[in-house]
Amino acid sequence: MTKDFILIMDLIGTVAFAISGSMTAVEQGMDLFGILILALTTATGGGFIRDLTIGSLPPVVFRNPVYMILSFLTAGIVFLVLKFQSLRPHSERVRLVYEKTLLVTDSLGLAAFTVDGVCAGLVQTDTNLFLAVFLGVITGVGGGILRDLFAGKKPYVFVKHVYALASLGGAVAAYVLPRYMDSGISIMISFGIIILIRYLAAHFRWDLPRISSG
Amino acid sequence: MTKDFILIMDLIGTVAFAISGSMTAVEQGMDLFGILILALTTATGGGFIRDLTIGSLPPVVFRNPVYMILSFLTAGIVFLVLKFQSLRPHSERVRLVYEKTLLVTDSLGLAAFTVDGVCAGLVQTDTNLFLAVFLGVITGVGGGILRDLFAGKKPYVFVKHVYALASLGGAVAAYVLPRYMDSGISIMISFGIIILIRYLAAHFRWDLPRISSG
Amino acid sequence: MTKDFILIMDLIGTVAFAISGSMTAVEQGMDLFGILILALTTATGGGFIRDLTIGSLPPVVFRNPVYMILSFLTAGIVFLVLKFQSLRPHSERVRLVYEKTLLVTDSLGLAAFTVDGVCAGLVQTDTNLFLAVFLGVITGVGGGILRDLFAGKKPYVFVKHVYALASLGGAVAAYVLPRYMDSGISIMISFGIIILIRYLAAHFRWDLPRISSG
Numbered sequence: 001m002t003k004d005f006i007l008i009m010d011l012i013g014t015v016a017f018a019i020s021g022s023m024t025a026v027e028q029g030m031d032l033f034g035i036l037i038l039a040l041t042t043a044t045g046g047g048f049i050r051d052l053t054i055g056s057l058p059p060v061v062f063r064n065p066v067y068m069i070l071s072f073l074t075a076g077i078v079f080l081v082l083k084f085q086s087l088r089p090h091s092e093r094v095r096l097v098y099e100k101t102l103l104v105t106d107s108l109g110l111a112a113f114t115v116d117g118v119c120a121g122l123v124q125t126d127t128n129l130f131l132a133v134f135l136g137v138i139t140g141v142g143g144g145i146l147r148d149l150f151a152g153k154k155p156y157v158f159v160k161h162v163y164a165l166a167s168l169g170g171a172v173a174a175y176v177l178p179r180y181m182d183s184g185i186s187i188m189i190s191f192g193i194i195i196l197i198r199y200l201a202a203h204f205r206w207d208l209p210r211i212s213s214g
Numbered sequence: 215m216t217k218d219f220i221l222i223m224d225l226i227g228t229v230a231f232a233i234s235g236s237m238t239a240v241e242q243g244m245d246l247f248g249i250l251i252l253a254l255t256t257a258t259g260g261g262f263i264r265d266l267t268i269g270s271l272p273p274v275v276f277r278n279p280v281y282m283i284l285s286f287l288t289a290g291i292v293f294l295v296l297k298f299q300s301l302r303p304h305s306e307r308v309r310l311v312y313e314k315t316l317l318v319t320d321s322l323g324l325a326a327f328t329v330d331g332v333c334a335g336l337v338q339t340d341t342n343l344f345l346a347v348f349l350g351v352i353t354g355v356g357g358g359i360l361r362d363l364f365a366g367k368k369p370y371v372f373v374k375h376v377y378a379l380a381s382l383g384g385a386v387a388a389y390v391l392p393r394y395m396d397s398g399i400s401i402m403i404s405f406g407i408i409i410l411i412r413y414l415a416a417h418f419r420w421d422l423p424r425i426s427s428g
Numbered sequence: 429m430t431k432d433f434i435l436i437m438d439l440i441g442t443v444a445f446a447i448s449g450s451m452t453a454v455e456q457g458m459d460l461f462g463i464l465i466l467a468l469t470t471a472t473g474g475g476f477i478r479d480l481t482i483g484s485l486p487p488v489v490f491r492n493p494v495y496m497i498l499s500f501l502t503a504g505i506v507f508l509v510l511k512f513q514s515l516r517p518h519s520e521r522v523r524l525v526y527e528k529t530l531l532v533t534d535s536l537g538l539a540a541f542t543v544d545g546v547c548a549g550l551v552q553t554d555t556n557l558f559l560a561v562f563l564g565v566i567t568g569v570g571g572g573i574l575r576d577l578f579a580g581k582k583p584y585v586f587v588k589h590v591y592a593l594a595s596l597g598g599a600v601a602a603y604v605l606p607r608y609m610d611s612g613i614s615i616m617i618s619f620g621i622i623i624l625i626r627y628l629a630a631h632f633r634w635d636l637p638r639i640s641s642g
Contacts, residue, residue: 052480053480053485053486053487053490054485054486055483055485055486124486126486126491128490128491128493129493130489130490130493130496131486131490131491134490145578149577149578153580154456154578154579154580155578158453158456158458158461158462158465158466158578158579159456159457159458159459159462162461164461164465165461208459208460208461209459209460209507209511210454210457210458210459210460210463211454211507211510211511
């Protein structure tokens with residue numbers, strides 16, 4: 001049951017991250033190939049770095065083709081939709097629905113990938129808090145970092161909001177909670193923590209302190 | 215015979231990629247050290263990522279010094295030539311010959327590195343189409359991606375033409391063909407496919423579809 | 429004794445590199461999370477790439493938490509100091525002392541990390557000059573490369589001065605010298621070579637040749 005839940009969330013996250021990669025590629029004027037590759041990179045890049053870090057080779061993305069196929073399918077659909085959409089004026093309402101959908105799926109993806117990353121760490125014999133949390137966060141945000149680097153942008157995760165903090169909070173929970181409760185329940189709670197922080201941050205426009213450059 | 219052919223193409227590719235790395239470094243105003251390192255990165259970076267991906271460590275570039283030495287030699291020659299060349303006006307004809315030469319050697323390098331990458335995958339026991347093709351393409355284009363990232367440019371391969379598509383087509387061929395024919399012949403055909411797509415794309419100015427930003 | 433010396437230098441280097449990462453993050457307008465991550469990346473990114481290259485997994489940064497904790501502590505202090513400092517005018521003298529201190533600690537860090545990287549290579553059975561020197565240099569300068577990539581800047585090490593050359597010189601020494609003398613002494617000499625080149629380069633404003641773009 002827990003495994004099915006994580007798998008479904010992983011698939012949703014893959015689609016959401018592939019959409020965000022495709023959109024970034026389109027913004028940057030890349031061609032169809034660039035769109036496909038940036039979708040794949042965003043959706044699977046975090047897991048790729050996670051697998052390199054623990055020496056689980058070849059990385060999962062090449063062992064289970066479903067993530068790659070799903071990324072390409074998503075990118076292809078985004079490409080077709082944008083081609084078609086550009087022919088007529090956007091309704092404000094469609095855009096709003098689109099942005100809400102992207103926020104929700106992206107949050108689910110961040111949560112699923114983060115929990116996934118920590119679980120990959122817990123399987124290792126020599127895991128500690130630092131490694132497990134790193135694996136969780138890098139699986140959650142690593143694809144977005146590569147996406148921005150390849151698009152020639154400053155990585156979003158370093159600049160804005162508490163995106164990575166949500167991932168961090170969930171990763172710590174996913175590492176600590178299994179000592180005190182059933183692992184299925186702890187996964188659900190960690191998952192919920194990420195969604196909650198992300199939602200509250202977006203809703204209340206939370207921001208972390210920074211040095212005012214004034 | 216096939217092995218000798220691939221080795222010779224690898225050496226040509228190393229020189230071509232080292233030239234392209236050196237030229238990029240010069241364009242960006244880097245000093246001699248930057249030129250040497252960018253030449254090395256462009257020529258060997260793809261193979262480095264390939265070896266990390268399959269856990270073939272330490273990477274080939276450190277096991278067989280010929281690629282490193284050849285990269286440095288090439289970068290040194292480019293540096294001297296440009297120092298000397300800048301003293302007198304460029305003839306248009308020299309520039310044309312130079313660009314043609316670079317296109318041809320770069321194509322040979324892309325083909326050799328791609329086929330090489332797929333072969334590295336075929337040696338692994340748990341290779342599938344996705345892993346083998348990734349290894350081929352990343353060996354072919356990975357050095358150029360790192361070159362552009364280090365030079366502060368948007369990676370060329372994501373923006374322009376069908377460069378990576380040639381690598382992709384050849385990688386698929388190099389994975390599939392050995393099932394139906396002698397591996398030496400299949401390598402030659404895959405090699406030829408890459409050269410052909412690259413040549414046709416450059417000649418007919420092929421381009422992949424993109425979303426018009428108009 | 430030698431081990432203690434290297435460890436102390438490593439800790440100093442970690443602090444220096446974490447400061448440089450924090451400062452870069454502040455310059456780029458990142459928030460507290462970005463500052464912490466960029467400090468960690470700068471201080472431990474080079475060792476991370478080194479460990480991936482030789483398959484020493486999980487990377488040291490996750491096996492010994494002291495480097496991570498020290499990076500975060502340093503970043504937190506930098507953040508507080510800058511928050512506080514911005515309230516009153518900087519005295520020119522404070523700024524000068526600050527820059528001198530940063531140069532000295534950064535040099536110590538570069539030296540310690542470089543020697544460390546070569547030593548990690550010497551432990552491997554199949555090390556040669558190329559691998560050992562790469563491990564030394566990437567441990568020394570890799571964190572700075574990642575820092576600049578994440579900050580959206582062209583990597584400093586490719587653009588300016590003989591920073592990497594100091595690392596390179598020390599790395600070659602750390603590989604070659606142990607054949608002729610006690611390994612403790614060779615480490616000290618290699619360490620000194622890096623400090624010396626770096627100091628002389630900064631003092632005499634040494635620069636490597638480049639192609640004049642005039």
